[in-house]
Amino acid sequence: MQITVNGQSRDLPHSATIAGLLELLGVNRKAVVVEKNLKIIDRALFDRELVQEGDRIEIIRLVGGG
């Protein structure tokens, strides 16, 4: 399954939830905002929201430094 993560094409071996994708990428779910196809996904829905063929995912880091 082909998806795009932060502008880069990725091949997922099987279907996954947002939570599963983050785990696969080794990203702490509390430290990012996820946008799927131009919609911000509520963190509480990460376990239910499915990633599908052709999805464009943006994983945005939470950064607070200045």
Next chain:
Amino acid sequence: MAEKALRFFRPFPFGFGLFYFWYSMVNLVSKCLDVVWITPGYGNGGAHARRPMGRFPGEAAFSMDQHDGLLSEEDRLRYQRSILLEGFGPEGQRKLRAGRVLVVGLGGLGSPALYYLAAAGVGTIGVVDGDRVDLSNLQRQILYGDGDVGQSKALAAADRIRRCYGSVAIIVHEGRLTAENGVGMVSLYDFVIEATDNFESKFLVNDICVGLGKPFSHAAVSGYYGQAMTVVPGAGPCYRCVFGNVPSRDAVISPDEEGTLGMVAGSLGAVQAMEAIKYLAGVGRLLVGRLFTWDGLTSTAREVTLPVEPSCPVCLKS
């Protein structure tokens, strides 16, 4: 009679002298520092508070309307390269001269932002930061030098900018920006640079600006990474639309643990100043509805399109 009067007044000279000495010293110090005395906590940001009547005798009193935007011959020479720019011209420069920008946070982002705004000729710039300069700040906060360690950041920054760019009016808001003083403070300006170093302040600036319909530039950095977006209320998403709420402390790694470099904050601070300039001069396309991200380690810039969040409590309220 004379003797009686003398006896009556004899205890006074010492008291009067002390009072006069105190009064003179306060005046002298405030004139030397050219400090705009602003007391945090007042509803209008303290702009009504006591101000010195200029640094030297005969100098005009300070006013928020000091700059009418007219350019002198010296201005035309100084800002030659800006005026030459397509779409900018003398009209753009006049708009900068008439513009008022508040820089919230005078650290890694605020340092370059403030320098560039002042150098570009923004007429009035407010500065606010409750911190003092620490030795570990000097690695990236280029407003300060060795001699500033221990000094108030706002006063040291104002002093530096005044010495470099004498025609720019710098307004010092003492202390931190808070929920109490923020609305009055932000109201005084056309555009805000959100250059704070913590999530609480970032959300606070967002909520105040969106509530007032005030445009602002957000930026944040950590490690080799930085990001920026511009919020024009009503024209695109706000910071809360995208980032929701202050994250739990254990979730996000901070520059205190991860480290960061001056160049990362410098790049993003320059982007913020550019956004302010574009907004004031009315040129170009702002980072509204777009997050600019910068990875300094690989020199990779990206743009993430951002949607408006229909249920954002701050946008719904305003």
